[in-house]
Amino acid sequence: MRSLIDIIDLTVEEIDELIATANDIIANPDKYAEKCKRKKLATLFFEPSTRTRLSFESAMLELGGSVIGFSGANNSSAAKGESVSDTVRTVGCYADIIAMRHPKEGAPMIASMRSPVPIINAGDGGHNHPTQTLADLLTIHREKGRFDHLTVGLCGDLKFGRTVHSLIHALSRYEGVQFVMISPDELKVPEYIIQELEKEGIPYTETRSLEEAMPTLDILYMTRVQQERFFNEADYIRLKDSYILTPDKLETAKSSLSILHPLPRVNEISVAVDNDPRACYFKQVSNGKYIRMALILKLLEVE
Amino acid sequence: MKIDSINNGVVIDHIRAGKGMELYHFLNLDHMDCSIALIKNAPSQKMGKKDIIKIDTELDLDLDILGYIDPNVTINVIKDSVCVEKIHPQLPERLTNIIQCKNPRCITSVEQEIPHIFKLTDRKNGEYRCIYCESKAKN
Incomplete structure (x- = not known):
C-alpha cells in the first residue's frame, strides 16, 4: 500500500506515468468515469482549504467514486482532542483512501504510518504539498x-x-x-x-x-x-x-x-x-x- | 589523580573535555549502583584535555547515543582487567527518542506518544533532521 507524503516519494518514472495517465484522462474522460465506482475518498481537512478539497472531491466524483469528510478542525474529532493517528484509523474503516490537510508539519506522515488505507498529503503547514x-x-x-x-x-x-x-x-x-x-x-x-x-x-x-x-x-x-x-x-x-x-x-x-x-x-x-x-x-x-x-x-x- | 583500574566493565575514553557529564546523564549512569568514575579534564597527548568515564560493571551501552553525543570516543571493554575490545562508535543513521524536535509547527509538538525520530542528513557536519517536519536538530 502506497501513500503520497512528499513529492520525492515518487520516482521520475512514476511522475511520468501519472502525467501520461492524466493526459489520457483529459483526452478520454468517459473511459475513466466509473473506474472508482463503490470507492470512497475521505477528505480530512484539519485546516480549511476550499480549493484543494474541491479539487480532490471533483477528482473522485469524476472517477465515479463518492466522498466523505470534514473541513476545519472545529468540525472534527480533533476539537475533542483526538490524535491524528486515531482519526485516520477510524476513518480508514469507512474510506478507501484519505486526502489530509493539517496545520502541523509531518501530520500526514504520522497518518500514513498508522492508517489502514493510502494517505495523500494535501498540505501540512508550511512543509509539503505534493x-x-x-x-x-x-x-x-x-x-x-x-x-x-x-x-x-x-x-x-x-x-x-x-x-x-x-x-x-x-x-x-x-x-x-x-x-x-x-x-x-x-x-x-x-x-x-x-x-x-x-x-x-x-x-x-x-x-x-x-x-x-x-x-x-x-x-x-x-x-x-x-x-x-x-x-x-x-x-x-x-x-x-x-x-x-x-x-x-x-x-x-x-x-x-x-x-x-x-x-x-x-x-x-x-x-x-x-x-x-x-x-x-x-x-x-x-x-x-x-x-x-x-x-x-x-x-x-x-x- | 589516581583512580583504580576496573576488572570487568567499560571505559569510555577520549571524550571531548566538558562532554563527560552530558554523556553520563544521557546514558542514565546516575541510576546505576556500581562504581562509576567520571574524570574531567584528564591530560591527553592527542587531545590536550579529555574526559573519561569508568564503569565497573558489564553493560550494553547505547552506541547510538555515544555516537551522537561524541563520535570520537573510544569504548574499551574490560574483562579480567584486560581490554578485550575497542569500539569506535559512528554517527548513527537514525536517532529515536534521544533528542526532541523543537519546531513548534511539527506534529510531534501536539501528537502524544509518537517517537521523536531524526535521520542523519549530513554526516560530515553531523546534521540531523526530524523525519516528520525535516527541521534541523538543535543541540
Whole structure:
C-alpha cells in the first residue's frame, strides 16, 4: 500500500506515468468515469482549504467514486482532542483512501504510518504539498512538452511557500534545469534547500528584482505572500505588495514564457495579465483535478 | 589523580573535555549502583584535555547515543582487567527518542506518544533532521 507524503516519494518514472495517465484522462474522460465506482475518498481537512478539497472531491466524483469528510478542525474529532493517528484509523474503516490537510508539519506522515488505507498529503503547514506540485508539473509538461533544460523563476514568498519547496525538489531531478529565486531578503528560500542545490550542483541565482530576471525565464512561478505564515502583521503589510506581476513587467519576457501560480492570488498577478496567452494559472487548476484523478487511480491500484 | 583500574566493565575514553557529564546523564549512569568514575579534564597527548568515564560493571551501552553525543570516543571493554575490545562508535543513521524536535509547527509538538525520530542528513557536519517536519536538530 502506497501513500503520497512528499513529492520525492515518487520516482521520475512514476511522475511520468501519472502525467501520461492524466493526459489520457483529459483526452478520454468517459473511459475513466466509473473506474472508482463503490470507492470512497475521505477528505480530512484539519485546516480549511476550499480549493484543494474541491479539487480532490471533483477528482473522485469524476472517477465515479463518492466522498466523505470534514473541513476545519472545529468540525472534527480533533476539537475533542483526538490524535491524528486515531482519526485516520477510524476513518480508514469507512474510506478507501484519505486526502489530509493539517496545520502541523509531518501530520500526514504520522497518518500514513498508522492508517489502514493510502494517505495523500494535501498540505501540512508550511512543509509539503505534493499534489500541488503534481498539478504544477502536469501544467509545465503540457505547456513545454518537457521538464529538462528550463529556466524556472520562483517569485514571492520563497521562505514559507511550500509549493515552491516541493517544485524545486521535483524539478531538481531533471537535467539542465536552473532556478532563479526572486524574493525580498526576508522571504528567501530556506538555507537547507540552497545547501541541497549546491550539493547536487544545480545552478541557481537569487535576486530581489523581478524585472531583472524576467527576460531569462521559461517558467515564472508566482506565489502569494501569505498572512497566516507571519508572526507579525507589520512585516506582512510591508512585504505583501513587493512582487506584483503586471503587463508592463511582462514586456521583456519571452513569448514562450508560462506563468504559473498555485492560487488563490491576492494581488500578486494583476487581473490584466489573465488574458495574456502566457497565463497558465487557471489551466493549472484544471490540471490539478486531472492529476489527482491519476494519483487516486495509482494509489488505489485501479487498472 | 589516581583512580583504580576496573576488572570487568567499560571505559569510555577520549571524550571531548566538558562532554563527560552530558554523556553520563544521557546514558542514565546516575541510576546505576556500581562504581562509576567520571574524570574531567584528564591530560591527553592527542587531545590536550579529555574526559573519561569508568564503569565497573558489564553493560550494553547505547552506541547510538555515544555516537551522537561524541563520535570520537573510544569504548574499551574490560574483562579480567584486560581490554578485550575497542569500539569506535559512528554517527548513527537514525536517532529515536534521544533528542526532541523543537519546531513548534511539527506534529510531534501536539501528537502524544509518537517517537521523536531524526535521520542523519549530513554526516560530515553531523546534521540531523526530524523525519516528520525535516527541521534541523538543535543541540
